Amino acid sequence: MAMKFPSEPFKIKVVEPIRTTTREERSRLIQQAGFNIFNLPAESVYVDLLTDSGTAAMSDQQWAGIMLGDESYAGSRNYHHFEKTIQEIFGYKHVIPTHQGRMAENLLFSACVRPGDIVPNNTHFDTTRANVEFYRAQALDLPVVAARTPSLPHPFKGNMDLEKLAALLQEKGREKIPLVLMTITNNSVGGQPVSLENIRAVRDLCRLHQIPLFFDAARFAENAFFIQEREPGYRNVPIPEIVREIFSLGDGCTMSAKKDGLVNIGGFVALNDDSLAEEITHMLILVEGFPTYGGMAGRDLEAISIGLREVLDENYLSFRISQVRYLGDQLDQAGVPIIKPVGGHAVFLDASAFLPHIPPDLFPGQALVVALYKDYGIRGVEIGSLMFGRKDPLTGRDLPAPNELVRLAIPRRVYTNMHISYVAESVIDLFSRASSLKGLQIVHEAKRLRHFTARLCEVGP
Numbered sequence: 001m002a003m004k005f006p007s008e009p010f011k012i013k014v015v016e017p018i019r020t021t022t023r024e025e026r027s028r029l030i031q032q033a034g035f036n037i038f039n040l041p042a043e044s045v046y047v048d049l050l051t052d053s054g055t056a057a058m059s060d061q062q063w064a065g066i067m068l069g070d071e072s073y074a075g076s077r078n079y080h081h082f083e084k085t086i087q088e089i090f091g092y093k094h095v096i097p098t099h100q101g102r103m104a105e106n107l108l109f110s111a112c113v114r115p116g117d118i119v120p121n122n123t124h125f126d127t128t129r130a131n132v133e134f135y136r137a138q139a140l141d142l143p144v145v146a147a148r149t150p151s152l153p154h155p156f157k158g159n160m161d162l163e164k165l166a167a168l169l170q171e172k173g174r175e176k177i178p179l180v181l182m183t184i185t186n187n188s189v190g191g192q193p194v195s196l197e198n199i200r201a202v203r204d205l206c207r208l209h210q211i212p213l214f215f216d217a218a219r220f221a222e223n224a225f226f227i228q229e230r231e232p233g234y235r236n237v238p239i240p241e242i243v244r245e246i247f248s249l250g251d252g253c254t255m256s257a258k259k260d261g262l263v264n265i266g267g268f269v270a271l272n273d274d275s276l277a278e279e280i281t282h283m284l285i286l287v288e289g290f291p292t293y294g295g296m297a298g299r300d301l302e303a304i305s306i307g308l309r310e311v312l313d314e315n316y317l318s319f320r321i322s323q324v325r326y327l328g329d330q331l332d333q334a335g336v337p338i339i340k341p342v343g344g345h346a347v348f349l350d351a352s353a354f355l356p357h358i359p360p361d362l363f364p365g366q367a368l369v370v371a372l373y374k375d376y377g378i379r380g381v382e383i384g385s386l387m388f389g390r391k392d393p394l395t396g397r398d399l400p401a402p403n404e405l406v407r408l409a410i411p412r413r414v415y416t417n418m419h420i421s422y423v424a425e426s427v428i429d430l431f432s433r434a435s436s437l438k439g440l441q442i443v444h445e446a447k448r449l450r451h452f453t454a455r456l457c458e459v460g461p
Protein backbone atom coordinates (compact mmCIF):
# COMPACT_ATOMS: atom_id res chain seq x y z
CA MET A 1 0.00 0.00 0.00
CA ALA A 2 1.42 3.40 -0.97
CA MET A 3 1.63 5.53 2.17
CA LYS A 4 0.57 9.14 2.06
CA PHE A 5 2.68 9.81 5.12
CA PRO A 6 6.07 8.39 5.99
CA SER A 7 5.00 6.31 9.00
CA GLU A 8 6.72 6.72 12.39
CA PRO A 9 9.05 3.81 13.31
CA PHE A 10 8.39 4.38 17.04
CA LYS A 11 5.50 4.68 19.46
CA ILE A 12 5.15 7.28 22.18
CA LYS A 13 5.82 6.36 25.81
CA VAL A 14 6.20 9.78 27.44
CA VAL A 15 4.37 12.93 26.38
CA GLU A 16 5.09 16.59 26.99
CA PRO A 17 1.92 18.69 26.92
CA ILE A 18 1.91 21.76 24.69
CA ARG A 19 0.08 24.79 26.01
CA THR A 20 -2.27 26.30 23.46
CA THR A 21 -2.26 30.04 22.95
CA THR A 22 -4.55 32.45 21.15
CA ARG A 23 -3.55 34.71 18.29
CA GLU A 24 -4.11 37.76 20.56
CA GLU A 25 -1.72 36.31 23.15
CA ARG A 26 0.94 35.55 20.54
CA SER A 27 0.50 38.98 19.00
CA ARG A 28 1.19 40.58 22.38
CA LEU A 29 4.13 38.25 23.08
CA ILE A 30 5.84 38.92 19.75
CA GLN A 31 5.49 42.69 20.29
CA GLN A 32 6.98 42.34 23.76
CA ALA A 33 9.78 40.25 22.18
CA GLY A 34 10.65 43.12 19.83
CA PHE A 35 9.54 40.98 16.85
CA ASN A 36 12.44 38.65 17.58
CA ILE A 37 11.54 34.97 18.06
CA PHE A 38 14.68 34.39 20.16
CA ASN A 39 13.03 36.52 22.88
CA LEU A 40 9.84 34.44 23.07
CA PRO A 41 8.99 32.10 25.95
CA ALA A 42 9.30 28.62 24.37
CA GLU A 43 6.11 27.59 26.18
CA SER A 44 4.13 29.89 23.94
CA VAL A 45 5.24 28.05 20.77
CA TYR A 46 3.05 25.27 19.33
CA VAL A 47 5.49 23.70 16.83
CA ASP A 48 9.08 24.75 17.50
CA LEU A 49 11.22 24.52 14.37
CA LEU A 50 13.88 26.98 15.53
CA THR A 51 16.54 24.27 15.42
CA ASP A 52 17.15 20.54 15.20
CA SER A 53 20.08 20.98 17.60
CA GLY A 54 19.73 19.54 21.10
CA THR A 55 15.98 19.17 20.57
CA ALA A 56 15.75 15.42 19.84
CA ALA A 57 13.60 13.01 21.83
CA MET A 58 15.72 10.26 23.36
CA SER A 59 14.73 6.60 23.14
CA ASP A 60 13.84 4.32 26.06
CA GLN A 61 17.28 2.73 25.64
CA GLN A 62 18.96 6.11 25.97
CA TRP A 63 16.97 6.96 29.09
CA ALA A 64 17.91 3.57 30.51
CA GLY A 65 21.55 4.44 29.70
CA ILE A 66 21.17 7.70 31.63
CA MET A 67 20.48 5.60 34.75
CA LEU A 68 23.74 3.76 34.17
CA GLY A 69 25.82 6.93 34.39
CA ASP A 70 29.13 6.34 36.18
CA GLU A 71 29.96 9.77 37.53
CA SER A 72 33.56 8.97 38.51
CA TYR A 73 35.89 11.88 37.88
CA ALA A 74 38.41 9.67 36.11
CA GLY A 75 38.00 6.42 34.19
CA SER A 76 34.18 6.38 34.00
CA ARG A 77 32.97 3.18 32.30
CA ASN A 78 30.69 5.36 30.16
CA TYR A 79 33.76 7.02 28.66
CA HIS A 80 35.15 3.64 27.63
CA HIS A 81 31.85 2.76 25.97
CA PHE A 82 31.81 6.20 24.29
CA GLU A 83 35.39 5.79 23.06
CA LYS A 84 34.79 2.29 21.72
CA THR A 85 31.55 3.30 19.98
CA ILE A 86 33.17 6.25 18.23
CA GLN A 87 36.25 4.26 17.28
CA GLU A 88 34.03 1.59 15.73
CA ILE A 89 31.69 3.94 13.88
CA PHE A 90 34.19 6.57 12.70
CA GLY A 91 37.41 4.58 12.73
CA TYR A 92 39.62 7.19 14.45
CA LYS A 93 42.11 6.38 17.21
CA HIS A 94 41.70 9.25 19.70
CA VAL A 95 38.31 10.31 21.10
CA ILE A 96 38.10 13.58 23.02
CA PRO A 97 34.72 14.43 24.61
CA THR A 98 33.45 18.04 24.66
CA HIS A 99 30.24 19.60 25.92
CA GLN A 100 29.09 20.50 22.40
CA GLY A 101 30.25 20.99 18.81
CA ARG A 102 31.63 24.51 19.06
CA MET A 103 34.04 23.49 21.83
CA ALA A 104 35.27 20.60 19.68
CA GLU A 105 35.95 23.18 16.94
CA ASN A 106 37.66 25.57 19.32
CA LEU A 107 39.94 22.88 20.74
CA LEU A 108 40.91 21.53 17.32
CA PHE A 109 41.68 25.01 15.97
CA SER A 110 43.57 25.96 19.16
CA ALA A 111 46.05 23.23 18.27
CA CYS A 112 46.52 23.86 14.57
CA VAL A 113 45.22 27.25 13.31
CA ARG A 114 47.55 30.27 13.43
CA PRO A 115 46.91 33.98 12.70
CA GLY A 116 46.82 34.64 8.94
CA ASP A 117 45.94 31.02 8.05
CA ILE A 118 43.11 30.11 5.69
CA VAL A 119 40.61 27.35 6.48
CA PRO A 120 38.56 26.21 3.45
CA ASN A 121 35.24 24.44 3.97
CA ASN A 122 32.31 23.57 1.69
CA THR A 123 30.49 26.05 3.98
CA HIS A 124 31.33 26.91 7.58
CA PHE A 125 28.50 26.79 10.06
CA ASP A 126 28.47 30.11 11.94
CA THR A 127 30.16 28.77 15.12
CA THR A 128 32.85 27.12 12.99
CA ARG A 129 33.47 30.39 11.18
CA ALA A 130 33.52 32.30 14.46
CA ASN A 131 36.05 29.85 15.94
CA VAL A 132 38.35 30.07 12.90
CA GLU A 133 38.15 33.87 13.08
CA PHE A 134 38.76 33.76 16.84
CA TYR A 135 42.23 32.39 16.00
CA ARG A 136 42.62 35.29 13.53
CA ALA A 137 42.44 33.06 10.47
CA GLN A 138 40.20 33.34 7.41
CA ALA A 139 37.21 30.99 7.12
CA LEU A 140 36.72 30.49 3.38
CA ASP A 141 33.49 28.97 2.00
CA LEU A 142 33.87 27.04 -1.25
CA PRO A 143 30.42 25.58 -2.03
CA VAL A 144 29.60 24.40 -5.56
CA VAL A 145 27.94 27.05 -7.75
CA ALA A 146 24.59 25.17 -7.71
CA ALA A 147 24.31 25.85 -3.95
CA ARG A 148 23.72 29.54 -4.67
CA THR A 149 20.43 29.05 -6.55
CA PRO A 150 17.64 27.92 -4.19
CA SER A 151 15.35 26.54 -6.91
CA LEU A 152 18.06 24.57 -8.77
CA PRO A 153 17.89 20.81 -8.10
CA HIS A 154 21.21 18.95 -7.64
CA PRO A 155 21.66 15.59 -5.85
CA PHE A 156 24.72 16.74 -3.90
CA LYS A 157 24.31 20.47 -3.52
CA GLY A 158 26.47 20.41 -0.37
CA ASN A 159 29.64 19.54 -2.34
CA MET A 160 32.91 21.45 -2.27
CA ASP A 161 33.91 23.40 -5.39
CA LEU A 162 36.90 21.28 -6.44
CA GLU A 163 38.37 23.73 -8.93
CA LYS A 164 38.42 26.55 -6.42
CA LEU A 165 39.87 24.30 -3.73
CA ALA A 166 42.57 22.99 -6.08
CA ALA A 167 43.57 26.55 -7.04
CA LEU A 168 43.65 27.66 -3.39
CA LEU A 169 45.76 24.72 -2.22
CA GLN A 170 48.10 25.25 -5.15
CA GLU A 171 48.50 28.95 -4.39
CA LYS A 172 48.72 28.91 -0.58
CA GLY A 173 49.93 25.37 0.22
CA ARG A 174 50.32 23.79 3.64
CA GLU A 175 52.20 26.81 5.02
CA LYS A 176 48.96 28.83 5.05
CA ILE A 177 46.31 26.09 5.14
CA PRO A 178 46.46 24.05 8.36
CA LEU A 179 43.47 21.85 7.47
CA VAL A 180 40.55 21.49 5.06
CA LEU A 181 37.06 21.07 6.52
CA MET A 182 33.99 19.38 5.04
CA THR A 183 30.63 19.93 6.69
CA ILE A 184 28.33 16.94 6.22
CA THR A 185 25.53 17.64 5.59
CA ASN A 186 26.14 21.23 4.53
CA ASN A 187 23.80 23.02 6.96
CA SER A 188 24.23 26.58 5.75
CA VAL A 189 23.23 25.86 2.14
CA GLY A 190 20.09 23.97 3.15
CA GLY A 191 21.18 20.75 4.88
CA GLN A 192 22.42 19.51 1.51
CA PRO A 193 24.50 16.32 1.24
CA VAL A 194 28.06 15.83 0.04
CA SER A 195 28.86 12.88 -2.24
CA LEU A 196 31.55 10.31 -1.59
CA GLU A 197 32.94 11.15 -5.02
CA ASN A 198 33.41 14.76 -3.90
CA ILE A 199 34.93 13.73 -0.56
CA ARG A 200 37.34 11.40 -2.36
CA ALA A 201 38.42 14.18 -4.72
CA VAL A 202 38.95 16.57 -1.78
CA ARG A 203 40.98 13.87 -0.03
CA ASP A 204 43.17 13.47 -3.15
CA LEU A 205 43.81 17.22 -3.26
CA CYS A 206 44.63 17.28 0.46
CA ARG A 207 47.03 14.35 0.05
CA LEU A 208 48.78 16.03 -2.86
CA HIS A 209 49.49 19.05 -0.67
CA GLN A 210 49.92 17.07 2.59
CA ILE A 211 47.11 18.94 4.33
CA PRO A 212 44.84 17.14 6.83
CA LEU A 213 41.14 16.73 6.04
CA PHE A 214 38.64 17.02 8.90
CA PHE A 215 34.87 16.58 8.85
CA ASP A 216 32.24 18.57 10.68
CA ALA A 217 30.16 15.46 11.37
CA ALA A 218 27.07 17.04 12.98
CA ARG A 219 24.67 15.36 10.50
CA PHE A 220 26.88 12.54 9.21
CA ALA A 221 24.19 9.83 9.27
CA GLU A 222 21.74 11.94 7.25
CA ASN A 223 24.55 12.53 4.74
CA ALA A 224 25.23 8.77 4.55
CA PHE A 225 21.53 8.13 3.89
CA PHE A 226 21.58 10.51 0.91
CA ILE A 227 24.68 8.74 -0.45
CA GLN A 228 22.86 5.41 -0.21
CA GLU A 229 19.82 6.91 -1.91
CA ARG A 230 21.52 8.94 -4.65
CA GLU A 231 25.12 7.96 -5.34
CA PRO A 232 25.64 5.31 -8.04
CA GLY A 233 26.86 2.01 -6.55
CA TYR A 234 25.71 2.62 -2.96
CA ARG A 235 22.05 1.52 -3.10
CA ASN A 236 22.78 -1.77 -1.35
CA VAL A 237 25.64 -0.67 0.88
CA PRO A 238 24.63 -0.62 4.59
CA ILE A 239 24.74 2.81 6.28
CA PRO A 240 27.52 1.88 8.77
CA GLU A 241 29.75 0.88 5.84
CA ILE A 242 29.08 4.14 4.02
CA VAL A 243 29.92 6.00 7.23
CA ARG A 244 33.20 4.08 7.63
CA GLU A 245 34.10 4.87 4.02
CA ILE A 246 33.42 8.59 4.47
CA PHE A 247 35.56 8.92 7.58
CA SER A 248 38.34 6.67 6.25
CA LEU A 249 38.98 9.44 3.72
CA GLY A 250 39.79 12.00 6.42
CA ASP A 251 42.14 12.48 9.34
CA GLY A 252 39.55 13.30 11.98
CA CYS A 253 36.30 15.05 12.77
CA THR A 254 34.53 17.36 15.15
CA MET A 255 30.95 16.57 16.05
CA SER A 256 28.04 18.25 17.72
CA ALA A 257 26.22 15.21 19.14
CA LYS A 258 23.15 17.46 19.52
CA LYS A 259 22.15 16.55 15.96
CA ASP A 260 22.90 13.01 14.78
CA GLY A 261 23.98 11.91 18.28
CA LEU A 262 20.25 12.06 19.14
CA VAL A 263 20.96 13.77 22.46
CA ASN A 264 20.35 17.16 24.05
CA ILE A 265 23.98 18.00 24.84
CA GLY A 266 27.44 16.73 23.89
CA GLY A 267 30.15 16.56 21.27
CA PHE A 268 33.65 15.31 20.55
CA VAL A 269 36.81 15.53 18.49
CA ALA A 270 38.08 12.26 17.01
CA LEU A 271 41.38 11.98 15.16
CA ASN A 272 44.39 9.81 14.37
CA ASP A 273 47.34 12.17 14.90
CA ASP A 274 48.99 11.43 18.28
CA SER A 275 50.68 14.78 18.84
CA LEU A 276 47.65 16.83 17.78
CA ALA A 277 45.48 14.71 20.11
CA GLU A 278 47.90 15.34 22.96
CA GLU A 279 47.84 19.10 22.41
CA ILE A 280 44.04 19.17 22.24
CA THR A 281 43.83 17.07 25.42
CA HIS A 282 46.01 19.56 27.31
CA MET A 283 43.68 22.35 26.31
CA LEU A 284 40.64 20.17 27.14
CA ILE A 285 41.83 19.78 30.72
CA LEU A 286 42.28 23.54 30.97
CA VAL A 287 38.85 24.59 29.69
CA GLU A 288 36.48 21.58 29.70
CA GLY A 289 37.43 18.83 32.10
CA PHE A 290 39.31 15.59 32.58
CA PRO A 291 39.78 13.57 29.33
CA THR A 292 37.31 10.87 30.36
CA TYR A 293 34.37 13.24 30.63
CA GLY A 294 35.20 16.45 28.72
CA GLY A 295 32.40 18.85 29.57
CA MET A 296 29.83 16.14 30.16
CA ALA A 297 28.40 13.91 32.87
CA GLY A 298 28.96 10.14 32.60
CA ARG A 299 25.27 9.69 31.83
CA ASP A 300 25.51 12.11 28.88
CA LEU A 301 28.34 10.01 27.42
CA GLU A 302 26.18 6.90 27.70
CA ALA A 303 23.21 8.54 25.96
CA ILE A 304 25.49 9.56 23.06
CA SER A 305 26.97 6.08 22.68
CA ILE A 306 23.46 4.65 22.35
CA GLY A 307 22.23 7.52 20.13
CA LEU A 308 25.11 7.09 17.70
CA ARG A 309 24.05 3.49 17.09
CA GLU A 310 20.35 4.31 16.81
CA VAL A 311 20.96 7.03 14.24
CA LEU A 312 22.47 4.44 11.86
CA ASP A 313 19.23 2.42 11.77
CA GLU A 314 17.84 2.61 8.24
CA ASN A 315 14.24 2.64 9.48
CA TYR A 316 15.04 5.65 11.62
CA LEU A 317 16.88 7.46 8.82
CA SER A 318 14.31 6.68 6.17
CA PHE A 319 11.54 8.11 8.36
CA ARG A 320 13.64 11.11 9.34
CA ILE A 321 14.49 12.12 5.79
CA SER A 322 10.98 11.34 4.53
CA GLN A 323 9.32 13.44 7.21
CA VAL A 324 11.39 16.49 6.28
CA ARG A 325 10.82 15.78 2.58
CA TYR A 326 7.08 15.35 3.15
CA LEU A 327 6.88 18.89 4.48
CA GLY A 328 8.94 20.20 1.56
CA ASP A 329 6.84 18.34 -1.01
CA GLN A 330 3.56 19.66 0.42
CA LEU A 331 4.88 23.21 0.17
CA ASP A 332 6.41 22.74 -3.26
CA GLN A 333 3.20 21.28 -4.69
CA ALA A 334 1.31 24.35 -3.43
CA GLY A 335 3.79 26.62 -5.21
CA VAL A 336 5.52 27.85 -2.04
CA PRO A 337 9.13 28.77 -2.96
CA ILE A 338 11.63 26.53 -1.13
CA ILE A 339 15.24 25.41 -1.52
CA LYS A 340 15.30 22.35 -3.75
CA PRO A 341 15.92 19.52 -3.32
CA VAL A 342 14.80 19.37 0.31
CA GLY A 343 17.81 18.75 2.59
CA GLY A 344 18.21 16.42 5.56
CA HIS A 345 17.13 18.35 8.62
CA ALA A 346 15.08 21.33 7.49
CA VAL A 347 12.93 22.92 4.85
CA PHE A 348 14.16 26.36 3.81
CA LEU A 349 11.60 28.88 2.55
CA ASP A 350 12.81 31.40 -0.01
CA ALA A 351 11.53 34.59 1.63
CA SER A 352 12.43 36.92 -1.27
CA ALA A 353 10.19 34.92 -3.59
CA PHE A 354 7.51 34.45 -0.88
CA LEU A 355 7.35 38.19 -0.11
CA PRO A 356 8.59 39.94 -3.28
CA HIS A 357 7.04 43.23 -2.08
CA ILE A 358 9.38 43.40 0.96
CA PRO A 359 12.93 44.50 0.05
CA PRO A 360 15.97 43.00 1.86
CA ASP A 361 16.42 46.08 4.06
CA LEU A 362 12.95 45.43 5.52
CA PHE A 363 13.87 41.83 6.36
CA PRO A 364 11.39 39.64 4.42
CA GLY A 365 12.65 36.50 6.19
CA GLN A 366 12.00 37.98 9.61
CA ALA A 367 8.56 39.21 8.48
CA LEU A 368 7.73 35.65 7.48
CA VAL A 369 9.04 34.23 10.77
CA VAL A 370 6.97 36.74 12.76
CA ALA A 371 3.77 35.97 10.81
CA LEU A 372 4.26 32.20 11.22
CA TYR A 373 4.47 32.63 14.96
CA LYS A 374 1.72 35.22 15.33
CA ASP A 375 -0.84 33.47 13.15
CA TYR A 376 -0.04 29.79 13.74
CA GLY A 377 2.25 29.43 16.79
CA ILE A 378 5.09 28.04 14.61
CA ARG A 379 8.65 29.16 15.30
CA GLY A 380 11.17 29.10 12.43
CA VAL A 381 14.34 31.14 12.08
CA GLU A 382 15.44 33.83 9.64
CA ILE A 383 18.65 33.09 7.72
CA GLY A 384 18.97 36.26 5.71
CA SER A 385 19.88 39.90 6.09
CA LEU A 386 19.03 40.07 9.79
CA MET A 387 21.38 37.16 10.56
CA PHE A 388 24.06 37.72 7.93
CA GLY A 389 23.65 41.31 6.69
CA ARG A 390 26.90 43.24 7.04
CA LYS A 391 27.50 46.96 7.39
CA ASP A 392 29.11 48.79 4.50
CA PRO A 393 32.38 50.03 6.06
CA LEU A 394 32.15 53.33 4.11
CA THR A 395 28.48 54.27 4.44
CA GLY A 396 27.52 52.26 7.56
CA ARG A 397 24.44 51.06 5.67
CA ASP A 398 23.29 47.46 5.73
CA LEU A 399 24.51 45.24 2.89
CA PRO A 400 21.99 42.46 2.14
CA ALA A 401 22.79 38.77 2.62
CA PRO A 402 23.07 36.62 -0.57
CA ASN A 403 19.72 34.91 0.16
CA GLU A 404 16.67 35.71 2.29
CA LEU A 405 15.69 32.37 3.79
CA VAL A 406 13.58 30.99 6.63
CA ARG A 407 14.65 27.65 8.07
CA LEU A 408 12.05 25.25 9.42
CA ALA A 409 14.33 22.74 11.18
CA ILE A 410 12.65 19.52 12.27
CA PRO A 411 13.67 18.14 15.69
CA ARG A 412 14.38 14.39 15.61
CA ARG A 413 11.58 12.03 16.78
CA VAL A 414 9.67 14.93 18.39
CA TYR A 415 6.77 15.84 16.14
CA THR A 416 4.18 13.55 14.57
CA ASN A 417 3.19 13.78 10.95
CA MET A 418 0.04 15.64 12.01
CA HIS A 419 2.22 18.39 13.43
CA ILE A 420 4.10 18.45 10.13
CA SER A 421 0.83 18.62 8.18
CA TYR A 422 -0.27 21.48 10.41
CA VAL A 423 2.94 23.32 9.52
CA ALA A 424 2.43 22.66 5.79
CA GLU A 425 -1.17 23.88 5.87
CA SER A 426 -0.19 26.97 7.85
CA VAL A 427 2.62 27.98 5.49
CA ILE A 428 0.37 27.43 2.46
CA ASP A 429 -2.37 29.51 4.08
CA LEU A 430 0.10 32.30 4.78
CA PHE A 431 1.40 32.14 1.21
CA SER A 432 -2.13 32.75 -0.11
CA ARG A 433 -2.22 36.12 1.68
CA ALA A 434 1.48 36.95 1.62
CA SER A 435 0.94 40.38 0.07
CA SER A 436 -0.65 41.62 3.31
CA LEU A 437 2.55 41.11 5.33
CA LYS A 438 4.63 44.09 6.42
CA GLY A 439 8.38 44.55 6.57
CA LEU A 440 10.35 45.26 9.75
CA GLN A 441 12.95 47.75 10.86
CA ILE A 442 15.63 47.38 13.51
CA VAL A 443 15.24 49.65 16.53
CA HIS A 444 18.09 48.16 18.58
CA GLU A 445 20.99 45.92 17.59
CA ALA A 446 24.21 44.53 19.08
CA LYS A 447 27.54 44.89 17.28
CA ARG A 448 27.97 41.13 16.74
CA LEU A 449 25.49 38.32 16.07
CA ARG A 450 22.71 40.87 16.15
CA HIS A 451 19.93 38.45 15.20
CA PHE A 452 19.95 36.91 18.70
CA THR A 453 19.09 40.11 20.55
CA ALA A 454 17.90 42.69 17.99
CA ARG A 455 14.59 44.47 18.59
CA LEU A 456 12.46 45.42 15.60
CA CYS A 457 9.19 47.18 14.75
CA GLU A 458 6.72 46.76 11.90
CA VAL A 459 6.67 49.22 9.01
CA GLY A 460 4.30 49.71 6.12
CA PRO A 461 5.48 48.01 2.89
Ligand code: PLI
Pocket residue numbers: 050051052053100101102103125127128183187216218256257258266267
Ligand atom coordinates in the same frame (compact mmCIF):
# COMPACT_ATOMS: atom_id res chain seq x y z
O1 PLI B 1 25.64 23.88 18.67
P1 PLI B 1 26.91 23.11 18.81
O2 PLI B 1 27.99 23.91 19.45
O3 PLI B 1 26.75 21.78 19.46
O4 PLI B 1 27.39 22.74 17.32
C1 PLI B 1 27.83 23.71 16.43
C2 PLI B 1 27.59 23.25 15.01
C3 PLI B 1 28.64 22.81 14.28
N1 PLI B 1 28.47 22.41 12.99
C4 PLI B 1 27.26 22.41 12.38
C5 PLI B 1 27.16 21.97 10.97
C6 PLI B 1 26.16 22.87 13.07
O5 PLI B 1 24.97 22.87 12.45
C7 PLI B 1 26.29 23.31 14.43
C8 PLI B 1 25.20 23.82 15.16
N2 PLI B 1 24.02 24.04 14.59
C9 PLI B 1 22.97 24.65 15.11
C10 PLI B 1 22.91 25.18 16.49
C11 PLI B 1 21.82 24.82 14.23
O6 PLI B 1 20.76 25.35 14.68
O7 PLI B 1 21.91 24.41 13.06
